[in-house]
Structures are given as C-alpha cells and as structure tokens.
Amino acid sequence: MNLAETVERARGLNKHAVARLVALFEDTRASAAAERAEVLALLPEHSATVIGITGTPGAGKSSLVARLVPTMLAESDLSVAVLAVDPASHVSGGALLGDRTRTRFATGDKRAYFRSQSNAAELGGLAPTTFQVSRLLKRLFDVVLVETVGIGQSELDIRYLADHVYLVLQPLGGDEIQFLKAGIIEIPDSFILNKCDDPAAGMSYYQLRSSLSLARPFDEDQPPVYRTSARTGEGVDEVAAAMLTVTPRHTDAEREEYFFGRWVEDQWGATGRRFVADAGGAQALLGGGFDAAQGDFDADIVGWLARD
Amino acid sequence: MSTPAHELAEADRPWIIRTYAGHSSARASNELYRSNLEKGQTGLSIAFDLPTQCGYDSDDPIARPEVGKVGVPINSLDDFHVLFDGIPLEKMNTSMTINGTAMWLLALYVALARERGEDESKLQGTTQNDLIKEYLARGTYIFPPEASMRLIAEMYEYCLEAIPKWNASNICSYHLQEAGATPVQELAFALANAISLLDLLKERGKFDDEQFERAVGRISFFVNAGIRFIEEMSKMRAFGEMWDTYTADRFGVKNEKYRRFRYGVQVNSLGLTEAQPENNAWRILLEALGVTLSRNARCRALQLPAWNEAMSLPRPWDQQWSLRLQQILAYETDLLEYPDLFDGSPVIESKVNALIEEATAEIETILGMGGVIPAIETGYMKTALVRSMSERMSEINSGEKIVVGLNKWTEGLPSPLTGGDDGGIFKVDEKAAEQIIASLEQVRETRDSARAEAAIEALKAAARDGSSLMEPSIECALARVTTGEWAGALREVFGEYRPATGIEGQQLGLSGDRVEMLRERVNTLAENMGHRPRIVVGKPGLDGHSNGAEVIAVSARHVGFDVIYSGIRLSPDEIVQSAVEEGADLIGASVLSGSHIDLAKQILDGLREQGAEDDIALVMGGIIPPADAAELESMGIKRVFTPADYELMDIMEAFVEILESR
Numbered sequence: 017m018n019l020a021e022t023v024e025r026a027r028g029l030n031k032h033a034v035a036r037l038v039a040l041f042e043d044t045r046a047s048a049a050a051e052r053a054e055v056l057a058l059l060p061e062h063s064a065t066v067i068g069i070t071g072t073p074g075a076g077k078s079s080l081v082a083r084l085v086p087t088m089l090a091e092s093d094l095s096v097a098v099l100a101v102d103p104a105s106h107v108s109g110g111a112l113l114g115d116r117t118r119t120r121f122a123t124g125d126k127r128a129y130f131r132s133q134s135n136a137a138e139l140g141g142l143a144p145t146t147f148q149v150s151r152l153l154k155r156l157f158d159v160v161l162v163e164t165v166g167i168g169q170s171e172l173d174i175r176y177l178a179d180h181v182y183l184v185l186q187p188l189g190g191d192e193i194q195f196l197k198a199g200i201i202e203i204p205d206s207f208i209l210n211k212c213d214d215p216a217a218g219m220s221y222y223q224l225r226s227s228l229s230l231a232r233p234f235d236e237d238q239p240p241v242y243r244t245s246a247r248t249g250e251g252v253d254e255v256a257a258a259m260l261t262v263t264p265r266h267t268d269a270e271r272e273e274y275f276f277g278r279w280v281e282d283q284w285g286a287t288g289r290r291f292v293a294d295a296g297g298a299q300a301l302l303g304g305g306f307d308a309a310q311g312d313f314d315a316d317i318v319g320w321l322a323r324d
Numbered sequence: 325m326s327t328p329a330h331e332l333a334e335a336d337r338p339w340i341i342r343t344y345a346g347h348s349s350a351r352a353s354n355e356l357y358r359s360n361l362e363k364g365q366t367g368l369s370i371a372f373d374l375p376t377q378c379g380y381d382s383d384d385p386i387a388r389p390e391v392g393k394v395g396v397p398i399n400s401l402d403d404f405h406v407l408f409d410g411i412p413l414e415k416m417n418t419s420m421t422i423n424g425t426a427m428w429l430l431a432l433y434v435a436l437a438r439e440r441g442e443d444e445s446k447l448q449g450t451t452q453n454d455l456i457k458e459y460l461a462r463g464t465y466i467f468p469p470e471a472s473m474r475l476i477a478e479m480y481e482y483c484l485e486a487i488p489k490w491n492a493s494n495i496c497s498y499h500l501q502e503a504g505a506t507p508v509q510e511l512a513f514a515l516a517n518a519i520s521l522l523d524l525l526k527e528r529g530k531f532d533d534e535q536f537e538r539a540v541g542r543i544s545f546f547v548n549a550g551i552r553f554i555e556e557m558s559k560m561r562a563f564g565e566m567w568d569t570y571t572a573d574r575f576g577v578k579n580e581k582y583r584r585f586r587y588g589v590q591v592n593s594l595g596l597t598e599a600q601p602e603n604n605a606w607r608i609l610l611e612a613l614g615v616t617l618s619r620n621a622r623c624r625a626l627q628l629p630a631w632n633e634a635m636s637l638p639r640p641w642d643q644q645w646s647l648r649l650q651q652i653l654a655y656e657t658d659l660l661e662y663p664d665l666f667d668g669s670p671v672i673e674s675k676v677n678a679l680i681e682e683a684t685a686e687i688e689t690i691l692g693m694g695g696v697i698p699a700i701e702t703g704y705m706k707t708a709l710v711r712s713m714s715e716r717m718s719e720i721n722s723g724e725k726i727v728v729g730l731n732k733w734t735e736g737l738p739s740p741l742t743g744g745d746d747g748g749i750f751k752v753d754e755k756a757a758e759q760i761i762a763s764l765e766q767v768r769e770t771r772d773s774a775r776a777e778a779a780i781e782a783l784k785a786a787a788r789d790g791s792s793l794m795e796p797s798i799e800c801a802l803a804r805v806t807t808g809e810w811a812g813a814l815r816e817v818f819g820e821y822r823p824a825t826g827i828e829g830q831q832l833g834l835s836g837d838r839v840e841m842l843r844e845r846v847n848t849l850a851e852n853m854g855h856r857p858r859i860v861v862g863k864p865g866l867d868g869h870s871n872g873a874e875v876i877a878v879s880a881r882h883v884g885f886d887v888i889y890s891g892i893r894l895s896p897d898e899i900v901q902s903a904v905e906e907g908a909d910l911i912g913a914s915v916l917s918g919s920h921i922d923l924a925k926q927i928l929d930g931l932r933e934q935g936a937e938d939d940i941a942l943v944m945g946g947i948i949p950p951a952d953a954a955e956l957e958s959m960g961i962k963r964v965f966t967p968a969d970y971e972l973m974d975i976m977e978a979f980v981e982i983l984e985s986r
Contacts, residue, residue: 032934035907042907043854108843109856110881116902117891118822123901130905134856134886247468247819 019051023058026156029095029126034156038131041148046311052148053307059155065262066150066160068178070141075184076210077163078118079246080255085121085128085161087256094158094260095127099150101143101164104134111135115163129157141165142173144282147275150177151268151306159259175203176274179265182255184208185224187216201231205239208255212243272306273298279310284317291317335661338654339616340417340625343643344590346371346396348756350406353396356640358410365647367417368449369627370407371395372429374866374917377464378893379425379811383761386895387808389922390866391757395421398429399764399808401801404436413442418449419494419588419625424466426453426493427475427797428810434487435801445487450544450588453479453493456517459700459821460709461503463868463892466811469697471818473524475793481530482794484539493521494546494588501548502594503871504713507559507679510548512686513696513705515566518543519687520695522575540571541582547623550592551607553614558672560614560621562679563587588625589615596634598967600729600736604631609649616653619664626650631741634967635949713871714878721971730970764806771804779803780813787817822891838973839883845980846884855886857983859910860903862890864927867917872945876912879972880979896923900930903940909983915946924956941982945969 025033040051071077078100085096098119104111111134121128133143141164153160162178174181183204207228209221221243228238240258244251276298280288295301295316301309327333343360346353357368372395375387381399382391391397396407413436422429430451437444455472458465465472479492497505497514505513522540525531531539547563549556567585571577591611596604608628615623628646630638638646653659666672690699699705719725726732783796793814800810850856861877863870870892877889890902903911915923924944931937937960944956945965953964962982969975 031901031904032936032939035905036939039855039907045851045854048854104886105881108882108884109847109850110884111856111886112877112881113886113888113906116888116906120822120898123895123897132886132888132906136856 019054020058023055027059029129029156031126031129034129035131037152037156038149041152042133042145044145049307049311052152053305056151056155056307059152061268062155062158063264064154064158064160065180065264066154066162066178067259067262068174068181069161069163069184070165070174070181070204071184071208071210072186073165075186076246077184078115080184080208080210080244080252081115081161081163082119082121083244083246083249083252084256084259085119087252088159088260089125089127091253091256092260095129095156096159096161097129097131097153097157098161098163099131099133099146099153101133101135101141101146101162103165104136109136129153135165142177144279147173147177147271147278161259172203172274173278176266176271180205180259180262182206182208182259184210185220186211187214187220188223201227202234206258207239207241209241209243210246212250213245213248217243269299269302272302276302276306276309280313283313287321288317291320294320330662332661332663336619336622338660339623340367340588341365341647341650341654342367342369342419342588342625342627343647344369344371344421344627344629345643346373347394348392348396348753349760350396350398350403352753352756354407354409354411357407359640360643360647361411363644363647364651367419367625368411369419370421372420372422373397374464376429376807377422377424378866379428379466379807379815380866381806381808382757382764384808386866386893388757389919389926390917391760392753393918394867397757397760398432399760399806400767400804401432401435401439402763402767402804403760404432405439408436413437413440414446416448418447419452420450421452423452423455423458423462424464424472425807425811426451427479427793428801428807430479430483430490430492431794431797431801435798438798439802446489447487448489450491450494451479452496452546454496454517454546456513456520456696456700457496457499458868460513460706461499461869461871463870464866465821465868467814467818468821469700471814472821473521473697476521477524477528478792478794480525480539480542481528482792484531484535484542488538491542491544494544495521496546498546498548498590500709501550501592502869503709504594504716505709506712507555508682508686509708509712511559511562511566511679511683512690514545514547515563515570515683516687516690516699517696518545518567519570519574519691520697523695526575536575537577537579537582540575540577541579541584543586544624545585545587547587547589547615548592549589549611549614551595551611553610554672555675556611556614557618557621557666558675558679560587560623561618561666561672561676562683564621565676566680566683585621586624588627589623590627591615591629593629593633595727596629596631597727597730598634599734600739601632601635602739602741603729604629604634605645605649608646612649612653616659618666619662620667621664634947635742710871710874710878713875717875717970717972721973730968767804767806775803776800776805776809779805780809783810784813784817787814842883842973842976842980845984849980849983850884853909853983855907856884857910857980858886858888858906858908859912859979860888860890860899860906860908861912861914862894862899862902863892863914864894864896864899864923865915865917865919866893867915867919868892869916870914872916873912873914875972876914876945876975879976880912883973883976883980885979896926896930899927900934900936903931904934904936908940910979911940911942912979913942913944915944915948918947920944920946920948921952921955921959924959924961928960941986943979943982945975 022033022036026037069077088096100115102111102113113132135143150160181204242255292298345356373392374390376398380387382397420429434444453476455465476493483490483492495514495518497510500510500513564585568583571583577583630642630646632642693699723731779800783800786793786796859880861873863873877887880887888906941962943963944961948964948966956964963978
C-alpha cells in the first residue's frame with residue numbers, strides 16, 4: 017500500500033491506516049521526515065483541539081479517560097484520539113504501557129483511537145515524539161487527549177502542546193495541597209479533583225480552592241475545579257461537556273516554533289540555541305516547514321560551526 | 325496403665341477423598357461423578373467451566389470458545405437436575421469451585437433440593453467463594469471488592485441457620501502459592517483475608533454473640549502444599565496455631581471447637597513439569613505427605629492433581645491414578661494409627677515459630693492498611709506476589725532452585741505414559757457445546773417469562789436497597805433465570821471490577837551477558853525499525869491465570885521492548901484492536917484454558933480483517949499439547965511456548981529472532 021492510499025484510508029479513520037501513520041510520525045530515522053511532510057501535505061488542515069490531562073500516578077487519570085471518552089462520543093459527533101504517555105525504564109529503555117488496561121474502549125468504534133507512548137526515559141511528561149504525533153492526529157480527529165504522568169521538568173511542554181490543561185488530583189492531606197503551590201499549581205487551566213466519593217474529598221476541595229487564590233494571583237477568575245469519581249461516574253458529564261467546548265489556544269506556527277526550539281535544545285543544547293539566534297530565530301528557520309527545518313538542521317549547523 | 329505414646333485409642337478417620345472433576349456437559353459430568361463415587365470417592369468436587377464462573381451464558385460471544393473446557397457449564401436449574409441425577413443431595417458432601425457466581429450456584433443447589441423435596445437444612449458442602457484470591461491470582465471475579473464481600477457475608481448470614489453444615493466460603497491460600505506466594509505470604513494473606521471477613525460479619529451486626537461464634541467455626545480454608553514438604557507441614561501447624569490465637573484474642577471465641585483451623589488441600593500444580601511428566605507422580609506423593617503426616621495439622625479433605633496437568637486437562641484414568649494414591653496412603657499404610665509424630669520436635673517447633681513470627685508481622689501490616697480490601701485496591705498484595713513469582717522464576721533460570729528433569733538431569737528416556745493413542749491427553753467433545761446451547765435456548769423459550777422477569781427485577785431491587793440477595797437468587801433459580809442473566813443483573817447494579825495488575829514497577833532479578841546481549845539486539849532492532857519493538861501481551865478468553873502473561877510482560881520490558889500489557893479477560897477483538905491501534909510488532913497471547921486453537925483462529929481472522937496480518941506476528945503460550953502446537957504453527961502462529969519453555973531469556977530471544985527475520 018502506498019502512502020497516499022494509507023492517508024486516504026486514515027482519513028476514513030481506518031485504525032490500521034491511522035496506526036501506520038502514527039508509526040511514521042514516531043519514526044526516529046532521518047528518512048522519515050520527508051514522508052511526514054508528504055502526509056501532512058495530503059491532509060487538509062482541520063480545527064481540532066488538543067487537551068492535556070496530567071496528574072500524579074494513582075490520581076486516576078486513565079480511569080477518568082475511560083469514562084470521559086465514551087461520554088464525549090455519546091454527546092457529540094466528534095472523533096477522539098487518546099495519546100497516553102508512560103515512563104520508560106532507564107536501564108533497558110523498554111516501557112510497560114499499562115494505561116490501555118484501565119481504559120478499554122468498545123471495539124470497532126472508528127471515532128475513538130487509543131495509542132500508548134513511552135517517554136523514552138526523558139525527564140518530562142511527554143515523549144520526544146508526542147508533538148509529532150499530535151500534528152498528525154489533529155488532522156485526523158476532532159479532539160486529541162494527551163494523558164501524561166505528572167507535570168515535571170518540562171512543564172511548559174504540555175501547555176504549548178495543549179489548548180487546555182487539566183490537572184487530575186486525588187484527595188490529599190492539607191500539607192500536600194500546600195506543596196502544590198510550588199510550581200505545578202500555576203500550569204493547569206482547570207483542576208479535577210477525582211475520587212470525590214472518598215470521604216477526604218470534601219476537605220481537599222476547599223483547601224485546594226483557598227490555595228489557588230494564594231498561589232495564582234495572576235488569575236482574574238479562579239480556574240474551574242471539577243469534582244469527579246471515575247468509579248461512580250459522578251461529575252464526568254460536566255468535564256466532558258467542558259472539554260467539548262475548548263477552543264484552540266495556540267496556532268500551529270506557535271507550536272512548531274516552541275517544539276522546534278525544544279528539539280534543537282535536545283539535539284544540540286546551547287550551541288543549537290546560539291545557531292538559531294544567529295540565524296534570526298526559529299521562525300526564520302521554519303520558513304520551509306517543520307520537517308524541512310529538522311531535515312536541514314544538522315547539515316546547516318555543522319556548516320555554521322565550521323565557519324565560526 | 326496409660327496408653328503408650330505411640331498408640332492412639334482409636335485410629336484416625338481418613339480425610340475426605342476427592343477428585344476435582346467436571347467437563348463438557350452436565351450429562352457427561354454426572355456419569356463421571358457416579359463412576360467416581362462407585363470407585364470409593366467420598367465427596368464431590370465440582371469444576372465449572374469459565375463462562376459459568378464468570379457469569380456468562382454458554383451462547384455469549386465471549387463464552388463460546390470456553391464452554392465445557394475446564395469444567396461443567398451450568399446455565400439454569402435444569403442443568404443442575406441433570407448434573408445431580410441419581411445422587412442424593414442430603415448424603416453428599418459437595419464442594420464447588422465457584423467464586424464470582426458462588427451465591428448463584430448455592431441458590432441453584434438449594435432450589436434443586438426444594439424442587440426434589442429434599443431437606444435443605446441437611447445440605448453439606450462448600451462454595452469456594454473467596455474473591456480476594458480471585459483478584460490476586462485466579463481472575464474469575466466479576467464485581468468490585470465491596471460488592472463481592474457483601475455477597476460473601478450474606479451467604480454466611482443465610483447459611484448459618486438455614487444450611488448449618490454449608491461452608492459459605494473457603495479462604496484460599498492455594499492459588500496464592502500457585503501465583504508464587506512464599507509460605508509466609510500464604511499464611512499472612514490467607515489469615516488476613518479471613519480476619520477481614522470476620523471483621524465485616526461483626527460490623528454488619530446480623531449475628532448475636534453466640535451466632536457469631538458459630539460463624540467463626542464455619543470459616544474453612546483451602547490450602548496448597550508444595551514440594552518442600554517439611555516446610556509445608558510446618559506451615560500447616562503454623563496455620564492452626566495462628567488461627568487459634570486470632571479467633572481467641574481478636575474475636576473472643578471461647579469454644580475451642582470453633583477455633584479449629586479446618587482445611588482442605590489441593591497439592592501444588594505450579595511445580596509440576598511438562599518435561600519428564602512422569603516425575604510429577606512422585607512430586608504429588610511427597611506433597612500429599614506434607615498435609616497428612618502431622619495428625620494435629622492434617623487436612624480434612626484432599627484432592628490431588630494429575631501427573632499430566634502441565635500438559636492438558638486430565639483424563640479420567642489420570643484422576644483415578646491420583647485417587648489411588650490417596651487410598652493407599654489412607655488405607656494401606658499405618659499413617660492413621662499414630663498420634664502426632666512431631667509434637668515435641670525442637671526442629672519443627674522452631675520452624676513453626678519462625679513462620680508464625682514473620683507471618684504475624686505481615687498480617688499486622690495488612691490490617692494496618694485497613695484490611696484486605698485496601699491491600700487489594702492499592703495493589704499491595706498483588707505486587708508482592710508478582711515479585712515472589714519473578715524471584716522464583718529467576719532462581720529456576722539460574723539453576724539455584726533445582727527442578728529435576730527441567731533444569732537438571734534433563735536427559736531421560738522417552739515416557740511410555742505419553743505414548744497412547746491420545747498422546748496422554750484429554751480432548752473435550754466439541755459437539756457437547758452445541759447441545760448445551762440448544763437446551764439453554766429451550767429453557768428460555770419454555771419458562772414462565774413473567775416470573776423470570778419479576779425475579780430479575782426483585783434481585784436488582786434487593787441489590788440496590790441492601791437487603792439480602794439469597795432468597796431473590798433462589799427465586800431466580802426456580803424461575804429458570806439463566807447464569808448470564810443473574811450475573812448481568814448484578815453487573816448492572818454493582819459494576820464490573822478491573823484490578824491492579826501488579827506489574828508496574830516490577831524488576832526482574834535477571835542480569836548478565838545474556839540480558840545485555842539481548843538489549844543490544846533490541847536496540848539495533850529499534851534503530852532499524854525506527855521505533856522500539858512493541859509487543860501487546862494479554863490473555864484472550866475467560867481464564868484469569870495471569871501469572872505467565874505478567875512474567876512475560878515484565879521480561880520483555882527488561883530486555884527493552886515497549887510492552888502494552890492489556891490484562892485479562894479480553895475478547896479476541898480487543899486484542900486485535902489493541903495490537904492494531906498500538907502499531908504492535910508482536911502479540912503475545914497466553915491461554916491456559918485449553919481454548920488456544922479457537923482463540924488463535926479468532927485473533928488471526930481479526931488481524932486479517934484489519935489488513936494487519938503482515939505487520940503483526942502472533943505468538944502463544946500456555947498449556948498446549950504438542951499436536952495442538954503443530955496445528956497452531958501451521959495456522960500461522962509464529963511460535964508456541966509451553967511450560968517446557970521456562971527459560972525466560974530463551975523466550976525473549978525467540979521474540980527478537982521473529983522480528984529480526986522480517
């Protein structure tokens with residue numbers, strides 16, 4: 017099957033074709049960049065939203081996604097892709113991708129697609145290829161849910177990737193709520209207090225609310241705090257409805273600029289940053305498109321270094 | 325003149341001798357039971373098929389490949405009439421290996437007695453009904469822990485007065501050992517389970533003090549006995565002492581009779597090997613000694629596996645051979661003539677005390693977490709078991725633990741035992757399933773549908789309002805409600821449970837050149853393919869023995885695969901969808917129920933339908949006889965692994981080779 021045929025079938029949301037294209041967008045070989053550009057050229061732009069769902073392990077993200085997606089599918093005609101990122105072993109590089117076990121969508125529904133990714137032992141919550149795959153899925157599906165562990169080192173990544181970030185929390189003690197003030201509490205657009213059927217949940221809700229006003233002086237209005245139970249389904253409708261009304265926050269160009277910068281940083285570190293600045297910034301390099309900029313980068317920087 | 329120390333005033337009575345049996349259909353199983361009773365068996369131990377255990381009718385799509393495979397299918401009371409035809413219930417001690425649907429099977433048994441005009445209060449036997457070990461090891465749970473514990477408690481509350489000789493549940497440590505539990509873990513987890521159950525009965529407050537004391541006396545256990553038979557005997561003695569202590573101290577039981585540790589045994593199957601299978605006969609004998617030698621810690625009932633269990637489901641002859649072992653032990657030897665042989669032995673006493681000390685500490689940890697339910701829901705117990713199992717496998721792999729014929733003295737003459745026309749294995753009659761489905765359809769057509777519907781509604785109402793489900797279930801049975809309908813109604817109210825898999829964060833104690841070499845080959849594969857090789861590991865079908873699949877998942881990650889662990893009870897469609905959506909290179913499917921051919925066919929068909937058959941290779945593992953393995957490979961399965969393939973790194977290398985050769 018040639019690429020054009022695969023793209024055509026993927027547009028009809030054929031699962032096998034979608035999976036083959038995802039593999040292409042995850043492909044780490046240099047030769048894949050050109051094919052990616054080819055695929056994107058064949059896929060019309062499409063106004064999709066990317067939703068980030070983050071939270072510590074055990075907060076119940078996967079179980080919540082398992083409830084949210086069927087609700088979204090039932091409440092709308094939209095299609096939903098889920099990209100679930102799990103950590104890899106630092107020793108072997110392999111990963112156990114277990115979110116799928118907890119999610120388990122109905123079989124045969126083309127409007128739902130689930131893909132697990134390993135973060136390839138990167139420190140951040142996202143896999144190096146998460147952005148790449150989101151470029152593809154955005155052209156195929158209406159909503160792309162990206163589920164990641166924690167907001168970690170690269171907390172800005174998820175904010176640039178997603179149009180709206182939900183932080184899933186479980187009922188905590190007071191000290192832990194205080195701890196949230198530092199750093200991660202500033203990132204999410206909305207909070208979901210899961211396991212609200214837990215007796216500790218009521219107290220946590222009010223503590224979280226009061227911490228938010230202290231920790232986020234920049235908010236004009238307090239961010240929404242939803243209460244859900246993935247176990248009973250309580251509060252799921254409300255979150256699903258909110259997710260369906262999310263509007264794009266970033267343009268594709270903004271995203272590409274940011275993730276191009278991240279990629280340069282990963283590959284070339286400070287040298288790469290200097291080269292980009294010297295070349296007139298990421299925007300200038302991205303003139304020929306993201307894939308071409310990546311494809312040309314190594315040769316160009318080597319030339320630039322030789323000239324230096 | 326006092327009796328000499330070596331003499332008993334009266335010889336001990338033999339334990340209840342049982343054989344775990346049931347297959348194909350109610351009719352075929354009835355014939356088997358009657359012939360076993362004629363051979364001198366003294367109780368019935370009923371094996372149900374997986375659809376019955378998981379609450380599905382035989383014609384449910386997920387049930388079809390499993391009907392009649394590992395036990396007898398029961399769809400309605402009509403099947404029970406056939407199953408017990410000619411067997412007087414009042415005189416029979418009937419043990420049912422049934423858990424998620426235990427209340428339903430007990431309701432059917434009571435309904436059968438009522439329709440036959442037998443005295444319900446004289447029924448004797450056991451419903452296994454231990455959901456904790458189902459969550460941990462065996463996998464035939466249906467409902468979430470809280471609802472499951474409620475069903476168990478309601479059965480105790482019903483049985484205590486209505487069927488006083490019925491053991492409403494059987495606390496099982498058997499399956500924990502099969503899942504890798506050490507003797508300490510077996511002691512601790514089983515006793516913590518029993519304690520948590522009694523805590524619940526107390527909290528529900530349906531019993532007065534006198535009734536509660538009797539309820540404690542109804543708690544019975546189902547224990548495993550492995551090959552380290554001295555330690556196992558010590559474990560049985562430790563069980564007895566610890567149970568006596570907890571029932572006296574924690575529950576204030578005064579009557580010594582009600583504090584007695586009552587237990588039945590099935591000896592270990594985990595240690596039985598497919599290599600040189602005849603050796604298993606000796607293993608079974610030694611394991612039987614562990615639970616019979618010490619009079620004060622002797623089992624009440626014993627069932628032995630068959631020598632060829634690692635290869636297939638046993639044939640009637642294989643079961644008879646195991647039955648004869650018990651009869652020789654009980655009736656030919658002088659075992660039953662002596663008082664306890666080990667009382668006063670400083671060696672045994674010290675061993676027992678060490679086990680008690682360690683197990684008590686572990687019990688206190690679990691009770692400190694709030695009992696077994698939190699210990700299940702957080703994955704604490706499961707993680708501990710998966711770790712023990714990984715350690716055991718590592719020890720066998722490294723040769724530290726010797727298994728004769730498997731990792732030592734592996735050269736042997738071919739066994740004439742496997743040379744018969746049937747290759748020493750049992751085949752289920754494929755036609756039986758069709759007849760069962762036909763009679764199920766007939767039940768649905770001929771029953772009073774208004775009565776059946778009303779009974780289902782009453783069951784759901786009781787489930788919602790918290791009143792006892794026992795009588796509504798008996799009415800369902802009498803109204804010819806089916807197994808799938810009963811479980812379906814309660815699924816609607818209680819929901820279905822997905823437990824912690826226990827594999828996250830697991831490490832294998834395996835290292836060395838072999839592992840390093842495989843990691844390098846996996847890295848090379850990743851460079852050439854443009855992605856790390858991806859494998860979907862899961863269990864299609866209803867059998868829930870997840871240990872093998874878990875060890876494979878952990879090993880594959882260990883050598884560098886990205887592993888999508890899909891868990892248990894998956895339909896072939898779900899496995900195919902997982903593999904296709906995930907862009908897997910390989911599917912590893914584990915099947916122990918004997919349905920491997922059907923399931924393989926369905927997975928391959930599914931891959932073909934999706935056009936993914938060239939991208940995704942399928943390998944299978946399980947208890948798969950050689951002839952079936954050949955058939956599977958001719959169907960297009962890339963490799964078939966059986967218990968003979970115990971060396972994990974060999975399996976991993978085979979995975980790598982399959983991908984390298986593409």
